[in-house]
Amino acid sequence: MRKPRLLYVPFWATYVFLYTPIVVLVVMSFNAGKSPYSFDGLSLKWYGKLAGNATVAEGLVNTLIVAAGSTVLATVLGTLLAVGLARYSKSRLLDGLGVLPAVLPDLVLAIGLLVFYAMVKMTLGLHSVLLAHTVFGMAFVTAVVRTRLTHTDTSLEEASRDLGATPLTTFLRVTLPQLMPGIAAGAMLAFTLSIDEFVIAFFTAAPTTPTLPIVIYSMVRFGVTPEINALATLLLAVSFTVVIVAQRMTRLTESLS
Amino acid sequence: MTSSTVSGATAKQRSRRSRVLGRLAFLSPGLTYLIVLMLIPLALIISYAFFRRGRFGGVVYELTGENFTRLIDPIYLDVVLDSLKLATAATLIALLVGYPTAYLIAQLPARWKTIALIAIVMPFWTNFLIRIYAWIVLLSGPGLVNTVLGKLGLGPFEFLYNQGTIVTGLVYSYLPLMVLPLYAAIEKLDPQLREASANLGARPARTFASVTLPLTLPGVITGCMFVFVPSFGNFVIPELLGGGRSIMVGNLIRDQFLKARDWPFGSALTLALLAVLIVLLLVQAWSARRA
Numbered sequence: 001m002r003k004p005r006l007l008y009v010p011f012w013a014t015y016v017f018l019y020t021p022i023v024v025l026v027v028m029s030f031n032a033g034k035s036p037y038s039f040d041g042l043s044l045k046w047y048g049k050l051a052g053n054a055t056v057a058e059g060l061v062n063t064l065i066v067a068a069g070s071t072v073l074a075t076v077l078g079t080l081l082a083v084g085l086a087r088y089s090k091s092r093l094l095d096g097l098g099v100l101p102a103v104l105p106d107l108v109l110a111i112g113l114l115v116f117y118a119m120v121k122m123t124l125g126l127h128s129v130l131l132a133h134t135v136f137g138m139a140f141v142t143a144v145v146r147t148r149l150t151h152t153d154t155s156l157e158e159a160s161r162d163l164g165a166t167p168l169t170t171f172l173r174v175t176l177p178q179l180m181p182g183i184a185a186g187a188m189l190a191f192t193l194s195i196d197e198f199v200i201a202f203f204t205a206a207p208t209t210p211t212l213p214i215v216i217y218s219m220v221r222f223g224v225t226p227e228i229n230a231l232a233t234l235l236l237a238v239s240f241t242v243v244i245v246a247q248r249m250t251r252l253t254e255s256l257s
Numbered sequence: 258m259t260s261s262t263v264s265g266a267t268a269k270q271r272s273r274r275s276r277v278l279g280r281l282a283f284l285s286p287g288l289t290y291l292i293v294l295m296l297i298p299l300a301l302i303i304s305y306a307f308f309r310r311g312r313f314g315g316v317v318y319e320l321t322g323e324n325f326t327r328l329i330d331p332i333y334l335d336v337v338l339d340s341l342k343l344a345t346a347a348t349l350i351a352l353l354v355g356y357p358t359a360y361l362i363a364q365l366p367a368r369w370k371t372i373a374l375i376a377i378v379m380p381f382w383t384n385f386l387i388r389i390y391a392w393i394v395l396l397s398g399p400g401l402v403n404t405v406l407g408k409l410g411l412g413p414f415e416f417l418y419n420q421g422t423i424v425t426g427l428v429y430s431y432l433p434l435m436v437l438p439l440y441a442a443i444e445k446l447d448p449q450l451r452e453a454s455a456n457l458g459a460r461p462a463r464t465f466a467s468v469t470l471p472l473t474l475p476g477v478i479t480g481c482m483f484v485f486v487p488s489f490g491n492f493v494i495p496e497l498l499g500g501g502r503s504i505m506v507g508n509l510i511r512d513q514f515l516k517a518r519d520w521p522f523g524s525a526l527t528l529a530l531l532a533v534l535i536v537l538l539l540v541q542a543w544s545a546r547r548a
Binding site for chain 1: 275276278279280282283284286287288290291294295296297298299301302305353354355357358360361362375376377379380382383384385386387388389390391392393394395397399400401404429432433436486487489490492493496497507510511514515520523524527530531534538
């Protein structure tokens with residue numbers, strides 16, 4: 001088919017636009033000088049400074065606690081809800097309720113939770129962020145697991161029931177194993193979204209327990225420091241590795257099955 | 258005969274009991290969680306919007322409509338209109354750049370298609386605040402953009418801290434969300450339709466306007482929603498790239514809750530934001546049903 005030449009201009013412009021800032025960040029993270037505007041030779045100095053930054057380390061630990069906790073909660077609740085919606089309910093209203101947290105603007109959820117926590121007089125801390133992140137994490141797990149459920153064969157569950165298995169046994173030994181890839185994908189999504197989430201954490205965290213995005217926010221707001229470049233490069237490297245590993249693993253499981 | 262009816266009845270009873278149990282076991286934990294941590298908080302926002310503000314912050318439980326009349330105050334209305342303007346601009350620019358990009362990706366050979374798509378999503382893999390920070394560095398007085406322009410004999414320009422910078426930041430942050438649904442819509446398109454149109458003598462522009470665009474319209478609308486919704490309620494990008502003033506509704510809402518401590522008015526603003534988004538969702542649902 002004919003490809004109009006002119007279309008290549010916005011095509012390449014998109015990639016240049018998306019990658020220029022990232023390339024600049026990565027290059028400047030190895031800058032020996034402090035100025036963000038001139039490259040004064042190679043150095044790992046900013047990585048060293050970053051490693052010694054206690055605030056960043058604390059933020060990272062907080063983020064991992066919140067992400068791990070909310071992922072576990074969201075995965076359990078979301079999986080149950082997906083099965084319940086697919087097998088025990090025909091209500092479209094409940095379907096909508098299940099995905100609402102994923103489409104609700106983060107600011108609205110953040111403010112609602114802030115007001116709610118204040119009303120029930122709950123002190124803010126990591127637990128309040130964890131509970132908040134579970135809300136949207138659960139919506140994504142529910143959505144992914146539900147998609148998987150619509151593609152699974154219900155005759156296996158029926159066979160299990162006809163052979164006298166209790167609903168619990170059927171769920172644990174027939175439904176759950178079939179859903180595993182969907183559950184794993186939903187959990188990964190919930191974890192990734194929680195790690196990067198800023199707005200809800202900003203409203204529901206205590207000033208003494210900032211998550212990493214909150215720490216980054218204050219670093220960005222209060223002046224330019226090359227440590228941010230080093231942090232950006234490291235985060236990029238970690239996500240890159242995770243995606244490559246995940247892709248290898250899906251290819252491996254596909255070839256095994 | 259009799260025995261089979263009896264066993265049939267008990268089987269029916271058993272299945273009804275297991276359905277009720279199943280409903281309880283599977284649906285109630287998640288729904289309870291959503292009711293407590295989403296619906297009640299939303300109900301609180303709605304009700305606070307109708308109450309009066311206490312003298313020292315807090316809420317006085319006295320019904321009033323003043324929070325909504327304040328919304329029409331030009332000071333606040335301008336902010337809402339500005340947010341609409343900036344979010345619309347970002348959405349249109351993302352569409353104009355994203356459509357040709359998605360169109361070309363859809364025509365690439367399978368292997369390159371995957372790589373091109375991953376490359377669209379990859380910027381999402383580093384923290385979004387850091388990506389905004391990168392733009393501060395790029396656009397600042399002695400930054401890369403001015404340096405390059407200076408070599409061409411232009412500038413230096415004052416790029417930072419205006420509405421154009423905010424739009425740049427919004428487009429940059431949400432462009433991938435435009436490209437992906439557009440790609441999905443264009444991918445599905447049957448190339449024979451376009452060939453037929455060309456064979457019947459339509460020029461490429463005509464083919465695009467009467468075949469390609471109408472058939473990919475659902476993707477266009479989804480992409481526009483994906484960019485507009487997070488742009489309209491954003492407070493981080495206008496704060497970091499717009500110079501810290503209350504420029505968009507998001508900033509205004511944030512300030513009502515964390516600085517001015519006027520929760521009722523903040524709630525009314527949040528409802529206004531939600532109302533705009535609900536109207537858009539209804540438009541989307543309506544156009545999806547027509548398609």
